[in-house]
Amino acid sequence: MKRRFAKVLAVATGLALATTGCSGDDKPATGADGKTILTVALWNYDTTPEFKALVEAYEAAHPDVDVQPVDILADDYPQKVTTMLAGGDSTDVITMKNVIDYARFGTRGQLASLKDEVDKLDKSKYRGLDAFDLEGDYFALPYRQDFWVLYYNKKLLANSGADLTSLTWQEYADLAKKTTKGSGANAVYGTYQHTWRSLVQAVAAAQTGGDQLSGDYGFMKPQYTMALDLEKAGATLKWSTAKTQKVTYHTMFSEEKAAMLPMGTWYAARLIDEKKAGKISVDWGMAPLPQATEGGSTTFGSPTAFAVNKKARNAEAAKKFVSWASGEKGAAAIAKIGVFPAYADQSILDLYFGVDGMANDDVAKKAFQPGEVKLEMPVSEKSSDVDTVLNEEHELIMAGEKSVDAGIAEMGKRVKSEVG
Amino acid sequence: MVSTTASASTPRTRSRLRRRNTLAGWSFILPNFIGFAALTLVPVVATMALAFMKWNSYSTPEWVGLDNFRRMVDNANFWTALYNTTYYAVGHVPLTLVAALGFAVLLNRKLRGVRFFRTALFFPYITSLVAVAVVWNMLFSPDAGPVNQFLRAVGVDSPPGWTTSTTWAMPALIITSVWRDMGYYMVLYLAGLQTIPGELYEAAKMDGASPWQRFRHITLPSLRPTTFFVLIMLTISSFKVFDLVQVMTEGGPGRSTLVLSQLIFREGIEQGRFGYSSAIAMVLFVVVLLVTVVQFRLQQRKER
Numbered sequence: 001m002k003r004r005f006a007k008v009l010a011v012a013t014g015l016a017l018a019t020t021g022c023s024g025d026d027k028p029a030t031g032a033d034g035k036t037i038l039t040v041a042l043w044n045y046d047t048t049p050e051f052k053a054l055v056e057a058y059e060a061a062h063p064d065v066d067v068q069p070v071d072i073l074a075d076d077y078p079q080k081v082t083t084m085l086a087g088g089d090s091t092d093v094i095t096m097k098n099v100i101d102y103a104r105f106g107t108r109g110q111l112a113s114l115k116d117e118v119d120k121l122d123k124s125k126y127r128g129l130d131a132f133d134l135e136g137d138y139f140a141l142p143y144r145q146d147f148w149v150l151y152y153n154k155k156l157l158a159n160s161g162a163d164l165t166s167l168t169w170q171e172y173a174d175l176a177k178k179t180t181k182g183s184g185a186n187a188v189y190g191t192y193q194h195t196w197r198s199l200v201q202a203v204a205a206a207q208t209g210g211d212q213l214s215g216d217y218g219f220m221k222p223q224y225t226m227a228l229d230l231e232k233a234g235a236t237l238k239w240s241t242a243k244t245q246k247v248t249y250h251t252m253f254s255e256e257k258a259a260m261l262p263m264g265t266w267y268a269a270r271l272i273d274e275k276k277a278g279k280i281s282v283d284w285g286m287a288p289l290p291q292a293t294e295g296g297s298t299t300f301g302s303p304t305a306f307a308v309n310k311k312a313r314n315a316e317a318a319k320k321f322v323s324w325a326s327g328e329k330g331a332a333a334i335a336k337i338g339v340f341p342a343y344a345d346q347s348i349l350d351l352y353f354g355v356d357g358m359a360n361d362d363v364a365k366k367a368f369q370p371g372e373v374k375l376e377m378p379v380s381e382k383s384s385d386v387d388t389v390l391n392e393e394h395e396l397i398m399a400g401e402k403s404v405d406a407g408i409a410e411m412g413k414r415v416k417s418e419v420g
Numbered sequence: 421m422v423s424t425t426a427s428a429s430t431p432r433t434r435s436r437l438r439r440r441n442t443l444a445g446w447s448f449i450l451p452n453f454i455g456f457a458a459l460t461l462v463p464v465v466a467t468m469a470l471a472f473m474k475w476n477s478y479s480t481p482e483w484v485g486l487d488n489f490r491r492m493v494d495n496a497n498f499w500t501a502l503y504n505t506t507y508y509a510v511g512h513v514p515l516t517l518v519a520a521l522g523f524a525v526l527l528n529r530k531l532r533g534v535r536f537f538r539t540a541l542f543f544p545y546i547t548s549l550v551a552v553a554v555v556w557n558m559l560f561s562p563d564a565g566p567v568n569q570f571l572r573a574v575g576v577d578s579p580p581g582w583t584t585s586t587t588w589a590m591p592a593l594i595i596t597s598v599w600r601d602m603g604y605y606m607v608l609y610l611a612g613l614q615t616i617p618g619e620l621y622e623a624a625k626m627d628g629a630s631p632w633q634r635f636r637h638i639t640l641p642s643l644r645p646t647t648f649f650v651l652i653m654l655t656i657s658s659f660k661v662f663d664l665v666q667v668m669t670e671g672g673p674g675r676s677t678l679v680l681s682q683l684i685f686r687e688g689i690e691q692g693r694f695g696y697s698s699a700i701a702m703v704l705f706v707v708v709l710l711v712t713v714v715q716f717r718l719q720q721r722k723e724r
Contacts, residue, residue, distance in 0.1 A: 079689050086692075104692060108476050185564075240584035244561040246554065384691055396674040399584040418496065 035066040036317050040093040040306075041081060043074040049269060050144065050339040054325050057333035061324075065317060085110045088311055092318035096140045096305040099131045100387060103379045105307070106132075111139035112308040112315060117323045126326075128303030128342050131375050140307035141326035142342035144334060146264045147301025148203075149367040150290060151271075154283040156188065156259035164287035165366050169203075169226050172260070172290040176235040179259045183234060190235040192258035193227055194249045195242050197394035198300070198376055199262060200227050206300035206374035207292035213378050213386055215415040217408045222292065224397060224404045239398040254280040262289060264301060269338040272357040286364040297371030303342055340368075385419045470698035481695070488699035498700065500675050501683040502707075504590065508679060509658035511594040512601075516654055517647070519602040524609030525639065538610070542603035549600075553667035556596045557583060583669050586676035593677055597664055601657075605650050612646030613639070648719050652712060659708045680704045 031037050042051050055067045070091050072080045078101050081094060085105060094111070096102040105111050118138045123129060128145040132138050150172070152164060162175050176190030193199055200223045205212045210219030230236045236258070237247060250270065253261045261267075274280045289299040306322040308315060324330055328348075331341035335351040338358055349368070353360040377383055390411055397407035471488055475481040492498045527538050544552065559567050560582035571579035580588035620638050629637070640647075662681035665671060671678035680700060688697030 082689060082692060108479070108692065238563065240562050240581065241564060244557050244583055245564070246557070388686070392672065392674045395672045396586065399581070399673045401584075401586045401673055414496075 031066050033066075035064055036314055038065050038067045038093065038314055038317050038321055039070050039091045040067060040095065040321070041070045041072060041084070041091045042095045043072050043077045043097065045069045045071040048074075049273065049337050050334045053333045053337050053339075054143070054330060057329070058321060058324060061329065062320075065321075067321070081105075085309070089309070090311050090313045091309055092312040092314050093321055094307050094309050096307050098302055098304075098377075099375065099379045100377055100383045102132065102140055102305065102307070103134065103381065103383055106134045106137075106139040107381060110310055112310045112312065112319075114138045114141055114308065114319065114322065117141060117319060120323075121327075125343055125345050127344065127373060128301075128375075131303055131379055132305060134379070140305035141322050142303035142305040143326040143330050144339055145301060145303045145342040145344075145373070146266045146340060147299045147370060147373045148262060148264050148289045149299065150287045151253060151261040151263055151267065152285050152287055153253070153256055153259045154285050156256065164285075165363050166288070166295070167290040168294055169223070169290045169292060173226055173230055173233075173235070176230060176260060177233045180233075180235045187234070188256065189237055189252075189258045191230065191260040191262075192249060192252040193230060193236045193239070194261075194263070195239055195398070197391050200224055200398075201390055201394065202300045202374075202376045203262075203289070204292070206372075207296055207298050211378065212390065213380055213382055213415075215412050215419075217411045220408055221404055224408075227398070228404070240400075243395075243399075253284070254282050256282055265340045268340075268358065272338045272355065275357055284359065285361065286359040286367045288363075288367045288370060298374060299370045299372075300374040300376050302376040305342075382419050386415055389414045389418060467698045467701055470695050471702045472699075473695045475694045476692045484695065488696045489703075491696060492699060492703065497675065497678065497683060501678045501680045502703075504675075504677060505659055505661070505679045505681075505704075507590055508594060508597075508661055509655065511591070512597050512658045512661075513651070513654045515594065515598045516601050516605060517650060519598055520605035520650065521609055521643075521647075523602060523606045524613055525635070527606070528610060528613045538606075541606055544600045544602075545604040547600075549663050550667050552596065552600055553664060556592070556599075557668055560592050584673055586673055589669055589673060589677045593665060593668060596668065597661070600664070601654070605654070608650055609643065609646055612643045616642040644722070648715070652715060655711055655715065656708055659704065659711070 040051075040055070042048070045051050051069065055069060059065060059067055074097075077097050081101070082104075084091065085094070085108075094105070096105070115138050118129070118141070121129070121141075126142070128142040129138075132140050132142065150164065150167070156179060157164075157175075160175060160179060162171075167175070172191070179188075179190035181188045201212060201217075201220055204210055204220040204223040208219045208222075210217070231238055237252065241247070249261055249263060250267075252258045253263075254271070254274065268286065271280070271282070271284055275282070288297065291297065306325055308318040308322055312318045327343055328345075331343040331348050332351060334341050335344075335348050336355065338352070338355040340352060341348060344352075352358070352368075353365065358364075377387060393402070393407045393411045393414070396402040396410075397404055402410065470481065472483060472485060473481040474484045474487070523541055527534055527541070531537075559565050562568055562579075562581040562584055565582070567582070568579040580591075582588045582592040616639065620642075621634055624634050624638060660681050661679055662685065665677055665679050665682055666685075669677045671682050681704070684697045684700050684704070686697075687693045687700065
């Protein structure tokens with residue numbers, strides 16, 4: 001009985017220990033019909049249309065390959081992949097959901113080097129490749145590049161007369177306050193600031209040149225002040241309410257409870273999809289992310305990439321798939337459904353803005369040509385630990401448990417002493 | 421065994437018989453033992469070994485001696501988690517115990533609809549924990565939540581922020597867990613109450629004992645074995661609490677509800693520092709072991 005508490009953890013570590021070195025499954029490398037079976041670890045296959053688009057397009061172009069998705073619940077994805085790789089699983093292709101996880105798998109030596117493939121690329125047409133540079137080597141190739149923009153409700157902002165092409169955060173806040181109507185359950189907020197720390201911290205880092213790993217976080221202060229001020233003015237749903245009620249940004253925006261929403265480009269595909277299906281009716285548009293300084297044009301984002309498992313059963317086929325998906329053909333396949341690829345030239349952009357239901361006015365086109373896309377979180381061995389600290393202190397500041405100054409000071413102190 | 425003749429008593433056949441019995445015994449427990457060994461014993465031993473190693477689940481484990489423990493002593497997260505876990509246990513154990521005992525005594529009478537109430541109280545225990553956490557989170561919501569609306573209605577001007585407040589997040593967790601667990605322990609107490617002979621109460625009544633005296637001098641002492649069992653189970657489950665915290669607050673706000681099992685999960689599964697996380701698991705093991713041993717000792721002394 002006393003041993004029980006250790007069991008849960010011990011089973012996980014022990015089993016992982018026991019199975020390291022064995023290949024996880026005994027599926028054959030080729031199917032009964034002689035096709036090469038290529039397994040791809042990904043998340044929420046049914047509700048993430050880009051995966052289906054890629055898999056189907058690849059199979060159509062390569063009739064000798066049978067791509068088999070290994071579907072994992074999105075929320076559990078990082079943990080599940082960690083366990084799989086630790087257990088010596090032989091899934092061929094592993095999708096890298098974010099660069100922090102990538103850095104972890106890459107530095108641990110769990111992914112195969114793709115340096116040869118990278119050398120063949122036309123780098124001028126890629127966004128987000130730098131994020132995968134681990135001391136000169138590459139272990140994954142990005143196939144999509146999301147960055148943050150400002151979504152807005154055309155109807156709710158119709159009479160505001162605001163010019164959305166070049167807002168500063170101050171102008172954004174003023175506009176939000178002006179647009180807010182009603183209060184309590186019937187309120188229509190001027191904007192919805194989601195609970196994530198990136199909305200404050202990564203914005204500040206990208207647009208003021210601050211470094212989220214530095215341990216010196218004074219640069220976040222103006223952004224925090226703005227976020228808290230919005231809340232105080234009632235122009236956005238309170239952070240604590242959003243957090244405890246597990247409010248989704250989709251609900252706030254699509255049910256027209258908020259006129260604006262700073263969010264990533266990934267959200268466009270969902271809006272298009274649900275509008276087509278008749279589930280939502282919001283008339284939405286896209287504008288560049290507001291800026292810290294007048295005339296700036298910097299946003300942030302994170303690329304999503306495919307990597308080849310070092311223990312892949314079909315390493316060669318996996319490499320081919322990864323290069324294809326991140327290249328021109330893969331880009332075309334996902335641009336067609338409203339997902340912004342890492343590889344982009346004019347023909348891809350045309351495909352993207354040609355998608356039925358896509359916002360494609362001049363404001364939206366401007367949103368898609370940001371001056372610079374910074375990485376949401378710098379890649380380093382420390383990223384994941386720093387992320388934990390920044391997230392905890394973000395919660396305390398937003399919940400009003402700590403003042404902005406105290407929270408920022410504590411972040412610096414903890415990052416220096418705990419991560420160091 | 422059928423033909424136990426005189427010859428069976430010669431030393432040789434006796435030892436053969438013993439061997440056969442031993443083998444039979446082993447074969448009976450073998451299926452269970454294999455499962456236990458593979459799924460519990462090996463991992464537990466591996467954890468103990470890993471606590472002295474550095475291992476990221478991929479490389480070869482590297483012996484680092486006491487490094488993991490030194491790191492733990494210097495790490496504020498560990499002390500915060502240890503404090504929070506103790507706080508949780510100190511709140512959760514007595515409150516659940518009292519609530520379970522109270523309801524058991526209350527529902528041990530011949531009341532109308534007693535079965536309904538017993539079932540109702542057991543219900544939280546069989547409800548999905550994720551659902552429980554989500555619903556309680558909404559109940560505790562600082563502005564729109566019914567708990568605070570009620571508090572405001574009865575005249576509390578600035579009710580607590582519950583799961584958004586560093587001071588009140590842990591009490592909110594404790595309340596939720598007491599609500600969830602009390603039904604289960606109530607059933608254990610109900611079973612204990614059934615074993616107390618009715619004559620004792622009758623005799624006490626004859627001697628003019630008040631209801632409180634009867635409870636104090638008959639019910640409580642008779643329930644001592646049950647109480648001991650409940651106490652041990654509650655203590656162990658409190659120290660290894662994980663799921664409720666993970667779904668309800670994720671250790672937040674900040675680190676105000678970060679508990680040891682969560683730290684183990686975070687360091688091991690999320691950050692891939694399996695050596696360090698095993699070391700924390702060892703400490704958790706020792707803490708629970710000590711608390712349990714102390715409880716056993718106290719119990720023995722009482723029985724003497």
